[in-house]
Amino acid sequence: MLDAPPAKPTTSPAQKALLKLGLRRDIDLALHLPLRYEDETRIVRLADVREGDTVQIEATVTACEVSFRPRRQLLVTVDDGSDTCLLRFFSFYPSQQKALAVGARIRARGEVRGGFGGLTMMHPSFRAAGGELPTALTPVYPTVAGLPQAYLRKAVLGALAHADLSDTLPAPELPGSSGNSSKISLQPLWSLRESLSFLHHPAPDVALATLEDHSHPAWQRLKAEELLAQQLSQLQAKRAREHLRAPALRPRRGGLHEKLLAVLPFALTGAQCRVSEEIARDLAQPAPMHRLLQGDVGSGKTVVAALAAAICIDAGWQCALMAPTEILAEQHFRKLIGWLEPLLAPLGLRTAWLTGSQKAKERREMLALIESGEAALVIGTHAVIQDKVVFKRLALAIIDEQHRFGVAQRLALRSKMTADAQEPHLLMMTATPIPRTLAMSYYADLEVSTLDELPPGRTPVVTKLVHESRRDEVIERIRAQLAQGRQVYWVCPLIEESEALDLVNATQTHAALSEALAGARMNGGKATMVGLLHSRMPAAEKRAVMALFTGGQMGVLVSTTVIEVGVDVPNASLMVIEHAERFGLSQLHQLRGRVGRGAAASACVLLYSTGEAPRLGETARARLKAMVETGDGFEIARRDLEIRGPGEFLGARQSGAPLLRFADLALDADLLDWARQLAPQMLDQHPELAEKHVQRWLGGRAEYLKA
Incomplete structure (x- = not known):
């Protein structure tokens, strides 16, 4: 008789939930810190509570009934001998009702409210009275469905006992210790084990404010260690790339690079010249370039990308440019074809175009051109990184609006390099300037080039904040702009009506503006068309609408944020943003950048609503105050970081697993400076400690930095 196969180990729902939270190792659980704390260390008499206090009481149930007015609810009256309190539950189970039977002695914890009827607690937590009171605050952890707090607390407690929490920092370099020259002082200095034990079970006499604002020495220790782990991993990634090989691309005298400069219809700004030289120096090296090109809207990043592509193509290699949307990719395609195609044609080279909406025949033709090497420049959306796309000699990958792409997508573009097991050079571009602390932390592994100068001829955009009640005035302003032959954008946050959000949507606005502007005329007599553009439209329809607007045959374009980046219509002089209070600051700045691209005076109207509330x-x-006060993208970025945190700038760089959970870049710049100083010293002098530190804090997530 054959032996039965060994039974597969079963995973409980709670264990699956732990994995969903990324809690695989003891150290992961030890670093899973509480969201907040509940004080169950003492019992408070009802006679001593004040309205608004969150307290724990011990009392006897004197009444328990289910009421149906005004809705079904469980009403439980308790008496602790000093006063009575009503516990009100709108959601409850029969088992809970049974546990709250008359005569039961319970402990209940919740916020106490006053009123004509006496003291009340809404949905308090409760359990049977009895047993010793805890000696530390009770932690409440971030969790998911299927993972009760009791299970999580037990798992964390076990992990704290088993995790390796030995020191990984060289003693003289501890923040705040005498051997460290940094100004940072974390005295009294706590060890990692002390810090974690305290934060999971703080003493009841600790000032809760220092836990909530992360200023407690235990928090400072964790933030310092976390920032150091990030700096170490960034530096490791940067040093690892220095050992990789890439094609050395050098511009030839009289070659494509010089020819492109000669035919451009404008002179480069000083910033464009400086940045182009930085990129050219990188491309000439046999190690892969990893450079981020940042510049405010309209600073001229596309021409810098074209000059880099010219160097690559002139050296006999292929260049790929990937943009997040078809509209943006097509804008690049038109510009680059206009500049480069006349120079490539005599060399027998072509430009290829790849998007998801292409017809099968056109796609096959483009794939053949790319594989043969005849297509020296390939421009497109995510379609560029699909498996069927095979490059003959890819040497330069340019990614526009890099924060829109995920790690896996950037790695896929890098993997298209096939020649001699070399890496492609990588140039990432963003119109969202990176604040200093962000560049020092999340982008520490990249070289950063900055276009800090706008081309001549760009007019400053006046920004006005207008309440939606003055909508008719805004429409009259549009009518006046059209009469002068100018064009207008009107941006809405939704495509169709939503019951969840009371926002004016694009389709409704399009119909309303078409009716309101029916008699308006543009360009001395031509009828004004009001167009509609959104992401759900078929690609051919989108192209047709954009062609009419860019060609000047359409006066008003009602759109969702699909026009946020890349759209360049110099004749557009007015941007209206509906429900501006719903947009992020960076997005508002990007949208404003669609106007002021020509010589005409331009304006951006932020149409806002307070809804039912008396004020915003x-x-x-x-956000809106920042938009009105400054047009400087770098100042906008700084304020955005303060308001929203780093997510807006990073996109999917960390593939949904943020490398910073505890440190705050807006508040912890000193700790970041300390970590930046220590990281190279640790890698050089204590490589084993450095590796252990990175693995403890990041595990496999450090791999994402390679993108």
Whole structure:
């Protein structure tokens, strides 16, 4: 008789939930810190509570009933001998109702509210009275469905006992210690084990404010270690790339690079010249370039990309440019074809175009051109990195609006390099300037080039904040712009009506503006067309609408944020952003950048609504205030980092697993400076400690930095 196959180990729902949270190792659980704490260390008499206090009481149930007015609810009255309190539950189970039977002695914890009827607690947590009171605050952890707090607390407690929490920092370099020259002081200095034990089970007498604002020495230790792990991993990635090989691409005298400079219809700005030289120096090296090109909207990044592509093509290699949307990719395609195609044709070279909406025959033709090497420049969307795309000699990959792409997509583009097991050079571009602390942390592995000068002829855009009640005035302003032969954008946050958000949508706005502007005329008599553009439209329809607007045959374009980047219509002089309070600051700045691209005076109207509220929320107010006060993209970026945190700038760089969970770049610049100083010393003098430190904090996530 054959032996039965060994039974597969079963994974409980709670274990699956732990994996969903990324909690695989003891150290992962040890670093899974509480969201907040509950004080269950003492019992408070009802006679001593104040309205608004969150307290724990011990009392006897004197009444328990289900009421159906105004809705189904469980009403439980308790008495602790000093006063009574009503516990109100709108959601409850029969088992809970049974546990709260008359005569039961319970401990309940919740916020106490006052009123004509006496003290009340809404949905308090409760359990049977009895047993010793805890000696530390009770942690409440971030969790997911299927993972109760009790299970998570037990798992964390076990992990703290088993995890290796030995020191990985060289003693003289500890933040705040006497051997460290940094100004940072974390005295009294806590060890990692002390810090984690304290943060999971803080003493009841600790000032909760220092836990909530992360200023407690235990928090400071964790933030310092986390920033150091990030700096170490970035530096490791940067040093590893220095050992990789890439084609050395050098411009030839009288070659494509010089010819392109000669035929450009404008002179380069000083910033464009400087940045182009930085990129050219990198391309000439046999190690892969990893450079981020940042510049405000309209600073001329596309021509810098074209000059880099010319160097690559002139050296006999292929260049790929990938953009996040078909509209942006097509804008690049038109510009680059206009500049480069006349220079490539005499050399027998072509430009290929790849998007997801292409007809099968056209796609096959383009794939053949790319594989043969005849297509020296390949421009497109995500379609560029599909498996069927085979490059003959790819040496330079340019990614526009890099924060829109995920790690896997950037790695896929790098993997297209087939010749001699070499790496392609990588140039990433962004119109969202990177604040200093972000460049020092998340982008520490990249060289950063900055276009800090706008081309001549760009007019400053006046930004106005207008309440939606003045919508008719804005429409009259549009009518006046059209009469002068100018064009207008009107941007809405939704495509169709949503019950969840009471926002004016693009289709509704398109119909309303078409009716309101029916009699308007543009260009001395031609009828004004109001067009509609959104992401759900077929690609051919999108192209047709954009062609009419860019060609000047359409006066008003009603759109969703699909026109956020890349669209270049110098004749457009007015941008209206509907429900501006709903947009992010960086996005508002990008949208504003669509106007002011010609010589005409331009304006951006931020049409806002407060809804039912008497005034705007604090965050929305801060965003709109920043838009009105400054047009400087770098200042906008700095304020955006303060308001929203780093997510807006990073996109999917960390593939959904942020490398910083505890440190705050807006508040912890000193700690970041300390980590930047220590990281190279640790890698050089204590490589084993450095590797252990990175693995402890990041595990496999450090791999994402290679993108």
